[in-house]
Each structure stands twice: as structure tokens, then as C-alpha cells.
Amino acid sequence: MLGARAIAILCSAAVAACSGAEDPPVSELETTSAEVDASDMRALTEVSDEPGVQDPAAYKTPAPDPVVPVPDLQTGMTAVGSLRPVNDSGVSGNLTVSDVRGGTLVSVSVTGAPPGVRVLEPALHRGTCGETGERVAVLSGLRLTATGLGAVTDTLDVPPRTVMDGAHVLVLKGVPAGPATPPLACAELPLNRPDPPV
Secondary structure, eight states: OOOHHHHHHHHHHHHHHHHTSOOOOHHHHOOOHHHHHHHHHHHHHSOOSSTTSSOGGGGSOOOOOOOEEEOOTTTSOEEEEEEEEOTTOOOEEEEEEEEETTEEEEEEEEEOOOTTOOEEEEEEEEEOSSSEEEEEEEOOOEEBOTTSOEEEEEEESSOHHHHTEEEEEEEEEESSOOTTSOOSEEEEEEEOOOOOOO
């Protein structure tokens, strides 16, 4: 057995050996904040090879979907799609047209209306978005918020077979709207026929 004096001598020698070890230079342990920031910025600004990651093209607004017929076993005729901006208006939105008893139900929602515009007139016209013809029916005024958002649902006293015959469009204009008022958005309505009963 070691005596108390021997144990004390061994312990003090071990402590001296540990404290005598040289610490690694500070330069090996620390990286300056400027180096860290530069490294992080390079990582953030590099474009990944993975599609859609940090790729500016991934943030482009997709083109609006055309209005298309959709299966509807309840009412028989429905078409849904998007309103596209015309005349560089920036106004776009969504559109649903359905067959209801006594007429055609039309729902329109929009975004991007110009500042100062408070009401839009959605109207059914003959023709196409490129060549708008006679106005057939007018929906209730579409009231807008201060941020250019709005929606309206109305029933037109026009048969759905007429609205969805492939020869009509829904046009949005500012109010008051006349024949010479430039449209802000448009959607061409497709040819649609009732689904057969199940």
C-alpha cells in the first residue's frame, strides 16, 4: 500500500503534467466573424442543382388555366377556369359557371385591380377575348377592397346551353362600362353539354 505522502506526490505530478500541456493556438480554434459571414453568404447565393431550389424561375407566376368543362352529375353542366389580364391591367381571377334551375350561375373572384377602382362590371359577351362582340347579360357589380380583391356570384337569366356554347366570353370592365371601355380581364367559355344521368 502506498503511503499518504507517496499518493500526494503522484497527484501533484499528474496535475503538473496536465497543466504543462500547450494549448492550441487561438487561430486554430476561432474563425473571424467576417470569414463566417462570407462563407454563409456564398452558400446562400449559390444556385442549387436541384430543380426549383433557389431558382428564380421557380417563382414566376404560372399562366392562367383556361376555362374548361368539368363533370357535374348534379346540375349537368359546369365549367371552371381562370380570368386572364388584358391590356396589361394586372387583373386576374377565377371563374365558375354552372347550370341552375332558371338560368346560369356565375361566380367570379378577382385580384390585382388597379388602385382607385372600386367596382368592376362582369358581363357575358359574344365572341372571343381577342374580338369581343355584343353584350348578352351583365352580372351584379363586383365590389373591390382597397387591396384590389373582390368576388361576386350571380344568376344570369340566360340558358347554360347558350352561355357554354363555345361562342361566349366573360369580360371584366371598370365602372361605368361602355362599348369603348377597355376590358381589364377576360375568359373564353368552352363548349359544354349536360352529362348523361347515371
